[in-house]
Amino acid sequence: MLLNIKNLHLEIGGKEIIKGLNLGINKGEVHAIMGPNGTGKSTLAAAITGREGYDVTKGEIVYKGIDILEMPPEDRAKEGIFLSFQYPVEIPGVSMTNFMRTAMNEHLEYQGKNPIPATDFLKRMDEKKKIVEIHSKLTNRSVNEGFSGGEKKKNEIFQMAMLEPTLSILDETDSGLDIDALRIVANGVNTLKTSENAFIIITHYQRLLDYIEPDFVHVLYDGQIVKSGGKDLAIELEEKGYDWIKQENENY
Amino acid sequence: MSKKNNILDEVTQGEYKYGFVTDIETETAPKGLTEDTIRFISGKKKEPEFMLEFRLKAFRHWQKLKEPTWAHISHPPIDYQDIIYYAAPKKKKELESLDQVDPDLLETFKKLGISLEEQKRLSGVAVDAVIDSVSVKTTFQDTLSKHGIIFCSFSEAVTNHPDLVKKHMGSVVPYTDNYFAALNSSVFSDGSFCYIPKGVRCPIELSTYFRINAANTGQFERTLIIAEDDSYVSYMEGCTAPMRDENQLHAAIVEIVAMNNAEVKYSTVQNWYPGNKDGVGGIYNFVTKRGMCKGTNSKIAWTQVETGSAITWKYPSCILLGNNSIGEFYSVAVTNNHQQADTGSKMIHIGKNTKSTIISKGISAGFSNNSYRGLVKITKRAGNSRNFSQCDSLLLGDKCGAHTFPYIKADNKSSVIEHEATTSKISDDQLFYCNQRGISTENAIGLIVNGYAKEVLSQLPMEFAVEAQKLLQIMLEGSVG
Ligand SMILES: Nc1ncnc2c1ncn2[C@@H]1O[C@H](COP(=O)(O)OP(=O)(O)O)[C@@H](O)[C@H]1O
Numbered sequence: 001m002l003l004n005i006k007n008l009h010l011e012i013g014g015k016e017i018i019k020g021l022n023l024g025i026n027k028g029e030v031h032a033i034m035g036p037n038g039t040g041k042s043t044l045a046a047a048i049t050g051r052e053g054y055d056v057t058k059g060e061i062v063y064k065g066i067d068i069l070e071m072p073p074e075d076r077a078k079e080g081i082f083l084s085f086q087y088p089v090e091i092p093g094v095s096m097t098n099f100m101r102t103a104m105n106e107h108l109e110y111q112g113k114n115p116i117p118a119t120d121f122l123k124r125m126d127e128k129k130k131i132v133e134i135h136s137k138l139t140n141r142s143v144n145e146g147f148s149g150g151e152k153k154k155n156e157i158f159q160m161a162m163l164e165p166t167l168s169i170l171d172e173t174d175s176g177l178d179i180d181a182l183r184i185v186a187n188g189v190n191t192l193k194t195s196e197n198a199f200i201i202i203t204h205y206q207r208l209l210d211y212i213e214p215d216f217v218h219v220l221y222d223g224q225i226v227k228s229g230g231k232d233l234a235i236e237l238e239e240k241g242y243d244w245i246k247q248e249n250e251n252y
Numbered sequence: 253m254s255k256k257n258n259i260l261d262e263v264t265q266g267e268y269k270y271g272f273v274t275d276i277e278t279e280t281a282p283k284g285l286t287e288d289t290i291r292f293i294s295g296k297k298k299e300p301e302f303m304l305e306f307r308l309k310a311f312r313h314w315q316k317l318k319e320p321t322w323a324h325i326s327h328p329p330i331d332y333q334d335i336i337y338y339a340a341p342k343k344k345k346e347l348e349s350l351d352q353v354d355p356d357l358l359e360t361f362k363k364l365g366i367s368l369e370e371q372k373r374l375s376g377v378a379v380d381a382v383i384d385s386v387s388v389k390t391t392f393q394d395t396l397s398k399h400g401i402i403f404c405s406f407s408e409a410v411t412n413h414p415d416l417v418k419k420h421m422g423s424v425v426p427y428t429d430n431y432f433a434a435l436n437s438s439v440f441s442d443g444s445f446c447y448i449p450k451g452v453r454c455p456i457e458l459s460t461y462f463r464i465n466a467a468n469t470g471q472f473e474r475t476l477i478i479a480e481d482d483s484y485v486s487y488m489e490g491c492t493a494p495m496r497d498e499n500q501l502h503a504a505i506v507e508i509v510a511m512n513n514a515e516v517k518y519s520t521v522q523n524w525y526p527g528n529k530d531g532v533g534g535i536y537n538f539v540t541k542r543g544m545c546k547g548t549n550s551k552i553a554w555t556q557v558e559t560g561s562a563i564t565w566k567y568p569s570c571i572l573l574g575n576n577s578i579g580e581f582y583s584v585a586v587t588n589n590h591q592q593a594d595t596g597s598k599m600i601h602i603g604k605n606t607k608s609t610i611i612s613k614g615i616s617a618g619f620s621n622n623s624y625r626g627l628v629k630i631t632k633r634a635g636n637s638r639n640f641s642q643c644d645s646l647l648l649g650d651k652c653g654a655h656t657f658p659y660i661k662a663d664n665k666s667s668v669i670e671h672e673a674t675t676s677k678i679s680d681d682q683l684f685y686c687n688q689r690g691i692s693t694e695n696a697i698g699l700i701v702n703g704y705a706k707e708v709l710s711q712l713p714m715e716f717a718v719e720a721q722k723l724l725q726i727m728l729e730g731s732v733g
C-alpha cells in the first residue's frame with residue numbers, strides 16, 4: 001500500500017478537526033474525496049504534507065511503508081508527495097523559473113543526483129508547460145503573482161508535471177475553473193497518471209470526475225470518512241446533495 | 253516540527269563563520285588619543301608636514317564636539333581614551349611577489365575565500381588588501397599604470413601624489429562635517445587612493461578587502477577616489493572580521509569626486525562581526541561616505557549590502573553640484589539577533605536637471621532594529637530636478653523593528669520628488685508552499701530574500717552579487733520557524 005492512514009486524530013489550536021480517519025491507497029489508484037465545506041478535506045491534505053500547527057494527536061500516516069509523522073514537509077515532498085494547493089501562494093520577487101529549478105535541484109540532491117543543467121531544465125519546462133497549456137510569460141513572472149485564478153491552478157498542475165510525484169493531492173483544483181481550464185487540468189492529470197503513482201482528488205463537485213475517472217469515492221464529513229464507494233457514489237451525491245449525508249450521520 | 257527547532261538552535265547557536273584571529277606581530281600606539289598620538293601616527297607614516305597639520309586641526313575640532321545621539325541606535329558609551337589608534341603589521345623587507353607575503357596573512361585570505369593568487373588569476377581583479385591599517389600588497393599595478401590610473405594605499409598617495417591628496421582630501425567630507433569624520437581626519441590609519449585620469453575607462457573592477465585584526469584597535473580607513481573628465485571606474489569594497497568580545501570602533505571616510513561626464517560606481521559588501529547572538533561584542537561602524545558630482549553629466553552610484561556589525565551608522569550620499577548630474581543609492585541592510593542599523597542616503601540637488609534614485613531594502617530578523625534615514629534636498633537653483641525613493645522593509649519574526657525616517661526639503665517648484673514605502677513579512681504560507689515543493693526553509697528564505705533584494709543585488713558586479721546572495725541567506729538562516 002502506498003499510503004495508509006490509520007485512525008488519524010488531528011487538532012488545530014486545541015480543536016479536534018480530524019476524528020479517527022482511515023484511508024488506504026495503492027499505486028495506480030485515483031481516490032476522490034468529497035464532502036461539504038469545513039469538514040476537514042484541506043486539513044487532511046495538510047496532515048499528509050506535514051504542515052506545521054496541525055497536531056496529530058493519535059493514529060499514523062504510513063507512506064511507502066514508513067510512518068511519516070515526524071518527517072519534515074520538505075522531505076515528504078522529496079519522497080514524492082505533492083499538493084496542488086486550494087489557494088496557491090504568491091511569492092513576490094521569486095521567478096517561477098528560479099523557484100522550480102531550486103525545487104527540482106533539492107529533489108535531485110535528495111536522490112543523490114547532480115543538479116539539472118540549465119539547458120535540460122529549460123527544455124523540461126517547455127515540455128511540461130505544453131501539458132497544461134500555460135503561456136511562457138507566466139513562468140517568467142514571480143510565483144503566482146498576478147496570475148488569474150485559473151492560471152494559478154494550471155500552474156499547480158505544471159509544477160506537479162515538473163516534479164513527477166508518486167502521490168498527488170489535488171485540493172479543489174477544479175473550483176473556479178471554466179470548462180476549458182477544467183479539461184486542461186484533467187487532461188494533465190490523465191497524462192501523468194501511471195501504474196506507479198496515485199492521486200487524491202479533493203472536490204466539491206462531480207464535474208471534474210467526468211474527466212478524471214476515480215477508482216474510489218469517499219465522503220468526508222465532520223472529520224471522518226463516513227461513506228466509501230465507486231464512481232457511482234459521486235453521481236449519487238450530485239443528485240441527492242450533502243444533506244443526505246448529514247442527515248444519515250446525525251441519525252445514528 | 254522538531255526538525256525545524258533543531259535547525260533554529262543550530263543556527264542561532266552557531267558562531268560567526270569568519271571569527272578567527274591571525275597572529276601577526278603588530279606595532280601599536282599606546283592607548284588613548286592626544287596630540288602626541290597624532291604625532292606618533294604621522295611620524296610612523298613619515299608624513300609630510302601638511303598632513304600632520306590637517307590631522308591636528310581635525311583633532312582640535314573633534315575635541316570640541318560631542319558624539320551624536322540622533323540615530324536610532326543605542327550602545328554603551330565609547331571610551332575614546334581606551335582605544336589603540338595605530339597598529340601595523342611589523343615591517344618586513346619590500347615584497348616583490350606574493351611568495352614573499354607573510355604566510356599567516358595569505359592563510360587569512362584563504363580562510364576568507366579571497367586568496368590573492370586566485371583573485372589575480374581568475375577574476376582579473378586588482379586587490380589592495382588592507383590588514384590592520386597598512387596596505388600589504390597591491391596587485392595589477394602594471395595594467396593600471398598603463399592607463400595612467402593610480403590605485404594605491406592612502407599612505408603611498410600622500411608620499412607619491414601629495415598634490416592630488418592636498419587638493420581633494422576633505423573637499424567632499426570636511427573634517428568639520430561630523431564627529432566621526434573629525435575623529436577619522438585626526439587619526440586615520442590608511443586606506444585606498446584611486447585616481448582615474450581624463451578620458452580613461454578603468455578596464456578592471458578595483459577591489460579592496462578590509463579586515464580588522466588586532467584586538468582593541470579602532471580602524472580609521474580613509475578612501476579618496478577622483479574621476480577626471482570623461483572617466484569611469486567601478487570600485488568594490490568588502491570585508492569580514494574576526495570574532496571579538498570587546499566592541500571595535502570603526503569610523504571610515506570615503507570621498508568621491510566626479511568631474512564632467514565622469515562615472516563612479518562604488519559597491520560595498522559589509523560583513524563585519526555583528527556580536528554574538530546575545531548582542532555582545534561586534535563592530536561599531538560609523539562611516540561617512542559621500543560623493544560629489546562636481547562636473548556636468550557626472551554620475552555617482554552607491555550600492556551597498558550591509559549584513560555585519562553590531563551597529564551600522566552609514567549614509568552614503570551624493571552632492572549633485574554639476575548640471576544634469578545623477579546620484580544613485582541602492583542598499584540592502586540586513587539585521588539579525590541584536591544588531592542595529594541606521595542607514596540611508598542623502599541626495600543634495602544643487603545643479604539643474606539633476607536626478608537621484610534611492611532604493612533601500614531593509615531586512616530585519618531576531619531582535620534587531622533596522623532604520624532607513626534619508627534626506628532629499630532640492631535647492632532653489634536645482635530646477636527640473638527629480639528624485640525617486642523606494643524604501644521597503646521586510647520583517648522576519650515579530651520581535652524585530654523596521655523604521656523609516658525620510659526627510660524631504662524642496663525649495664523649487666519645477667522639481668518632482670516621489671517616495672514609496674512598503675513593509676512586508678515572510679509568511680508561514682509562503683514558507684510552507686516552498687517546503688511542499690521540497691525546498692528547505694533556509695533555501696526558501698534565501699529565495700524570498702534574494703528576490704526581495706534583487707533590484708539592489710543586480711547593481712553589484714557579478715562576482716560580488718553571487719557572494720552577497722550567499723551572505724544574505726547565511727545571515728538569516730534559522731530566523732523564521
Ligand atoms: N489554520 C486553521 N486554524 C483554525 N481552524 C482551522 C484552520 N484550518 C482549518 N480550520 C478549521 O478546520 C475545519 C476544517 O477546515 P478545512 O479542512 O479547511 O475544510 P474543507 O477543506 O473540508 O472545506 C474548519 O472548521 C475550519 O474552520
Ligand SMILES: [Mg+2]
Nearest residue numbers: 041042043086
Ligand atoms: Mg478546503
